[in-house]
Amino acid sequence: MPIQIRHSVIHGFTKEAGEPVAHVDKKDRLLDNTLPSVFSLVQGMVTLLGKKESSQVWGRFGNNGREGPFPGRFAGYIDDVSSVEGFLALSHLAVDEISRTAEAQQASTGGHILCATYDDDAGNTRVIVAMIKQRSGLQLDDNLVPINIVEIDMSKLHQAAQIRVGEFRQTIELQAEQHDDEGEEQADVTYLSFVAKRADRGSSAYFINALGCEVGVSSTKATTRLYKAVDAFFRENEELNPYLRNAKDALSAFLRQEADAQRLVTMDALQDVMDRVVRPEHAHLVREMTQTLNGDRFKVPDGFLVSETVLRKHTKVVLEGARLTLKFDRGMLGTDRNAELFFDEDNRALTIQNLSNEMMGRLQQTLNDG
Structure with a gap:
């Protein structure tokens, strides 16, 4: 129309x-x-x-x-x-x-x-x-x-x-x-x-x-918008959904690089990163991705400095033990019982909540396989 x-x-x-x-x-x-x-x-x-x-x-x-x-x-x-x-x-x-x-x-x-x-x-x-x-x-x-x-x-x-x-x-x-x-x-x-x-x-x-x-908007708002926009862009497209985890990891690595160099995040540089996340047969789906991110829905600015606070929140934490390895976004962890990863220090426990249907299915299958 x-x-x-x-x-x-x-x-x-x-x-x-x-x-x-x-x-x-x-x-x-x-x-x-x-x-x-x-x-x-x-x-x-x-x-x-x-x-x-x-x-x-x-x-x-x-x-x-x-x-x-x-x-x-x-x-x-x-x-x-x-x-x-x-x-x-x-x-x-x-x-x-x-x-x-x-x-x-x-x-x-x-x-x-x-x-x-x-x-x-x-x-x-x-x-x-x-x-x-x-x-x-x-x-x-x-x-x-x-x-x-x-x-x-x-x-x-x-x-x-x-x-x-x-x-x-x-x-x-x-x-x-x-x-x-x-x-x-x-x-x-x-x-x-x-x-x-x-x-x-x-x-x-x-x-x-x-x-x-x-x-211009603050670096905190701009960085937060970018993470939300990338998540939605990959999550909402069935063909791109399998790349979501890699896209978020690549985004964090890119933002860490720009923050350390004290450079502005630009749409051109971000597009180069996202182009490398997907396989060639899906390249057309992300070719103009940054125009969508910069557009009316997500309003990610054309250039901004990285917020260290927001970046740390999305940085992966890796816990390794003899029988267990956990890798998660720092922002998932909390002492509130509603947190996705509820840390109960008194009981030396970590509770994972709000599991996806895929995770539930894999856990059930693992139990069934003995």
Whole structure:
């Protein structure tokens, strides 16, 4: 099912590198979403988000008093996302703020700003603000209406922010319920993603600042998300399920290597590791795995430092005795009677709980075999 565009508009501003903004062109009429060229452009921008060349950096709006007017205006807009006036006012503010911050960035140049509110194929409402450079294959008429869209390629998407309206609304509700300074941290909210051409990321801070974005999550959250994502990815695919244990071991080894070297975990490096986990006949099943991990469901950041605390929790512990060898994730062990591995120190006992059906079957078969 394709996306459903509610509102869309293109504004623009003129600026040469090292020069001030010469002109801002703000439109007061929406684009006609029934035009194939308009739909093609918006759909093309949305489709590019999260692809290998434009992996997403997750975050939220800032709240440190330096985030500017956009987050507050956005909070007001979502009260009625069907409002044309509200959408146009928000888009005007976006181009004003982007052109203003671009002026302070000497290397920045002008371009066109696509703003759109749309529903994705699952019916979730989202807002995208994207900087587009006019190149061959993308033509705009005098009213900034796209014409002759043949295809969208990465050369046309330089910076973009996508805001998930439902998740943003839930965050506001959670904060209202919690009434404390730690509410946002507890909620682990990442309703906003930012993308940029990799070659441009060093110079695109002005775009982030213009929209009041605060990108990035803590290393603890990022590392935790990665473990959960890899587990789900392999567990939920019948053909990949047999590789789950090897995948988690390879992940821990990789994270230990990156942590010791004090390097950022990147999706490219992680993909190389996961490619080596499976046999050649299953290689196609993990070929674009990191795009899924970086996407809407798991929101694993494009680059982050490893959390030693989380890594230790998932590091294997090996217990060896004359008649017994146990190997398990450190996080399974606990002194709580509900722990998967309940350590009863007083009785010198270790109880294994919540055995899988496969383990139960193998134990029963072993007993039957005598």
